[in-house]
Amino acid sequence: MQIAIIGLGLIGGSLAKALKENTEHTVIGFDRDENTLLDALSLGAIDSVGSTSLLENADVVYVCLYPADVVRFVEENAPHFKEGCIVTDVCGIKNQVCGKLTEIAKNYPFVYVGGHPMAGKERSGFDASEASLFYNASYILVPGEAPQSATDTLVSLAKSMGFGTIKYCTQQKHDRMIAYTSQIPHVLACAYVMSPRCDEHSGFSAGSYRDVSRVARINAELWADLFLANREELADETEELVRNIERIRAAVAKNDRAELVALLSSAREKKEKFG
Amino acid sequence: MQIAIIGLGLIGGSLAKALKENTEHTVIGFDRDENTLLDALSLGAIDSVGSTSLLENADVVYVCLYPADVVRFVEENAPHFKEGCIVTDVCGIKNQVCGKLTEIAKNYPFVYVGGHPMAGKERSGFDASEASLFYNASYILVPGEAPQSATDTLVSLAKSMGFGTIKYCTQQKHDRMIAYTSQIPHVLACAYVMSPRCDEHSGFSAGSYRDVSRVARINAELWADLFLANREELADETEELVRNIERIRAAVAKNDRAELVALLSSAREKKEKFG
Numbered sequence: 001m002q003i004a005i006i007g008l009g010l011i012g013g014s015l016a017k018a019l020k021e022n023t024e025h026t027v028i029g030f031d032r033d034e035n036t037l038l039d040a041l042s043l044g045a046i047d048s049v050g051s052t053s054l055l056e057n058a059d060v061v062y063v064c065l066y067p068a069d070v071v072r073f074v075e076e077n078a079p080h081f082k083e084g085c086i087v088t089d090v091c092g093i094k095n096q097v098c099g100k101l102t103e104i105a106k107n108y109p110f111v112y113v114g115g116h117p118m119a120g121k122e123r124s125g126f127d128a129s130e131a132s133l134f135y136n137a138s139y140i141l142v143p144g145e146a147p148q149s150a151t152d153t154l155v156s157l158a159k160s161m162g163f164g165t166i167k168y169c170t171q172q173k174h175d176r177m178i179a180y181t182s183q184i185p186h187v188l189a190c191a192y193v194m195s196p197r198c199d200e201h202s203g204f205s206a207g208s209y210r211d212v213s214r215v216a217r218i219n220a221e222l223w224a225d226l227f228l229a230n231r232e233e234l235a236d237e238t239e240e241l242v243r244n245i246e247r248i249r250a251a252v253a254k255n256d257r258a259e260l261v262a263l264l265s266s267a268r269e270k271k272e273k274f275g
Numbered sequence: 276m277q278i279a280i281i282g283l284g285l286i287g288g289s290l291a292k293a294l295k296e297n298t299e300h301t302v303i304g305f306d307r308d309e310n311t312l313l314d315a316l317s318l319g320a321i322d323s324v325g326s327t328s329l330l331e332n333a334d335v336v337y338v339c340l341y342p343a344d345v346v347r348f349v350e351e352n353a354p355h356f357k358e359g360c361i362v363t364d365v366c367g368i369k370n371q372v373c374g375k376l377t378e379i380a381k382n383y384p385f386v387y388v389g390g391h392p393m394a395g396k397e398r399s400g401f402d403a404s405e406a407s408l409f410y411n412a413s414y415i416l417v418p419g420e421a422p423q424s425a426t427d428t429l430v431s432l433a434k435s436m437g438f439g440t441i442k443y444c445t446q447q448k449h450d451r452m453i454a455y456t457s458q459i460p461h462v463l464a465c466a467y468v469m470s471p472r473c474d475e476h477s478g479f480s481a482g483s484y485r486d487v488s489r490v491a492r493i494n495a496e497l498w499a500d501l502f503l504a505n506r507e508e509l510a511d512e513t514e515e516l517v518r519n520i521e522r523i524r525a526a527v528a529k530n531d532r533a534e535l536v537a538l539l540s541s542a543r544e545k546k547e548k549f550g
Contacts, residue, residue: 118481138478167478177479180472185483188463190542191519195512197455198549203413203442204452206393208460211486216546220539227527227535237470238524242517244466249513252502260502264495267465271491274473 003157004050004058006030006073008040011090011117012064013129016045018161021131025157028054036126045129055080060153061087062115066222067229071100074112081110086150088115092178093229094142094171102144111150114142114171116178117163122217136164142171179233184241186223187234189216278432279325279333281305281348283315286365286392287339288404291320293436296406300432303329311401320404330355335428337390338364341497342504346375349387356385361425363390367453368504369417369446377419386425389417389446391453392438397492411439417446454508459516461498462509464491 003019005012008031016027029046031037040046048054055061055077063070070089081087087110091097098114105112119137121128139158143151155166169177192198193216201209227234251260278294280287283306291302304321306312315321323329330336330352338345345364356362362385366372373389380387394412396403414433418426430441444452467473468491476484502509526535 118479120481137481140479165478174479177472177475180470181476181480181484184467185487187520187523188467188487189483189546190539191516191523192459192463193542193545193549194519194522194538195455195515197452197512197515198545200452201456201549203440204393204415204449205456206395206412208464208490209456211489212460212463213546214486215483216542218539218543218546220536220543223539224532224535227523228530228532231527231530234527235524237472238520238527240470240472241466242520244469245462245513245517247469248462248466248502249510252506252509252513255503255506257499257503260499261495263469264465264493264498267468267491268493268495270468270473271464271488271493274468274476 001025001059002028002054002057004028004030004055004061005046005064006061007064008036008045008126008129009064010121010124010126010128010133011119012062013040013045013126014119014131014133015062015064015090015117015161016040017043017129017131018134019157020045022160022162023157028058030055031126039126052080056082058082058085060157061085063087063089067091067093067097067225070097074101074104078104078108078110081108083109085110086113086153087111088113088154090115090117092116092182092226094174096229098142098144098171111146112144113146113150113154114144114174115154116140116142116174122215124219124222132162134158135162138165138167139163140167140169140174142174143168144171175230176233179230179237183227183230183234184237186215186218187227187238188241189213190218192216276300276334277303277329277332279303279305279330279336280321280339281325281336282339283311283320283401283404284339285396285399285401285403285408286394287337288315288320288401289394289406289408290337290339290365290392290436291315292318292404292406293409294432295320297435297437298432303333305330306401314401327355331357333357333360335432336360336362338362342366342368342372342500345372349376349379353379353383353385356383358384360385361388361428362386363388363429365390365392367391367457367501369449371504373417373419373446386421387419388421388425388429389419389449390429391415391417391449397490399494399497407437409433410437413440413442414438415442415444415449417449418443419446450505451508454505454512458502458505458509459512461490461493462502462513463516464488465493467491
């Protein structure tokens with residue numbers, strides 16, 4: 001197949017490398033930065049630099065841009081996708097992106113399937129990309145109204161790239177779950193390092209500090225967009241979190257050891273049960 | 276030297292194993308559980324099972340019990356420590372323990388130095404202990420009024436066990452910093468997994484979920500004691516955290532992208548600067 005990758009950042013670059021390393025498909029790379037394209041070519045992460053005519057021959061298009069740019073790209077390029085072409089994205093939020101792309105796809109002969117590879121790291125850009133980024137990761141698919149065959153193609157590609165789990169859901173379920181599993185840890189990490197004690201943590205900290213603060217090394221522009229594109233779900237989940245912090249704080253404030261042990265034990269049981 | 280270890284749990288067991296593996300000192304083990312003592316003996320983690328006469332010959336005593344039990348043990352055994360014996364503990368809070376033990380030490384010829392090896396894991400007990408637990412970890416010492424020679428002895432032992440950093444401070448500073456570096460991550464992890472979304476996280480989660488939730492596999496009894504023994508500092512730090520979460524939430528609620536990017540960028544800068 002001819003596979004086009006739009007945007008060779010951390011995710012797009014890693015998809016390109018993983019496809020080249022694990023499949024025989026032809027990978028065509030698009031990026032606004034010429035040096036990135038040259039690096040990708042020289043490293044063998046792509047077979048050729050993209051052009052409109054190459055895009056018109058693509059069987060699968062991974063649009064690996066920020067949410068608003070994904071919509072803009074598909075709006076502008078919809079007339080160039082060939083009939084039956086599978087267009088997918090990698091955005092960390094789905095309601096806004098899937099809704100708009102599903103609408104656009106109704107007027108053109110391409111197929112849209114929402115996608116979200118659950119992998120990342122604290123660095124961004126093509127230099128940080130790697131073929132093994134998705135190894136054992138989860139790949140969430142939001143098929144919407146797409147035919148089964150399109151989803152099957154993406155799953156087959158994902159498995160060849162090393163993804164460990166495939167999860168299907170609606171865009172609403174995706175955004176609700178992602179607010180919890182991904183956005184809240186980023187809110188927390190940032191709020192945590194804002195404490196004046198952060199400045200002096202060295203020598204007083206160990207694994208638990210390191211783990212909670214890790215994702216504070218955040219891509220601020222990207223995550224601001226992701227948070228704002230999921231405002232209601234994130235607000236609900238933040239309220240849930242603050243409510244639970246307050247339950248623990250209240251037990252401490254009241255010096256209520258029995259209540260505190262009960263709360264911590266229930267947390268332990270949940271962690272042991274759900275992993 | 277003759278080194279006594281009181282309580283062969285995760286920390287005491289690891290100290291015993293690390294001392295036996297890295298030094299020529301004699302290690303004497305005390306534990307209320309006979310099977311633990313037999314295991315420790317057969318694994319070579321201790322040279323002999325403790326007795327009052329062996330305690331009376333000890334040059335260094337590591338009391339590796341829960342905070343209240345540390346105080347009780349030292350109260351009861353103060354008459355048995357030999358002149359110049361160095362008594363230390365491994366508690367995660369210091370105000371309560373150091374205050375009381377410093378008082379007791381004034382009436383006896385032994386020397387007390389507060390200690391806190393910054394290492395742990397999600398399992399507890401002797402079975403979870405290991406000689407390498409302290410490798411590259413930080414060892415916080417609260418010397419109080421102890422002579423330099425006593426602190427030097429503990430530092431020398433710590434270095435031979437592989438500790439990477441030695442930090443000296445007052446008990447007040449210790450408890451303030453620990454509320455932030457260690458207690459807040461445990462509060463957070465427990466509050467985080469209390470969300471109903473935790474039950475369905477599988478397939479939707481990746482590294483950031485795993486890292487924030489890790490220490491929810493908590494020793495509830497121990498941490499309830501640690502939280503309650505540091506109520507004021509923990510309350511202050513919890514307020515600081517909730518205030519910062521609310522700043523991020525407010526920017527999201529107002530759809531204020533500039534403010535949100537500024538907050539996340541400031542968090543990133545702090546993480547990059549302070550690690």
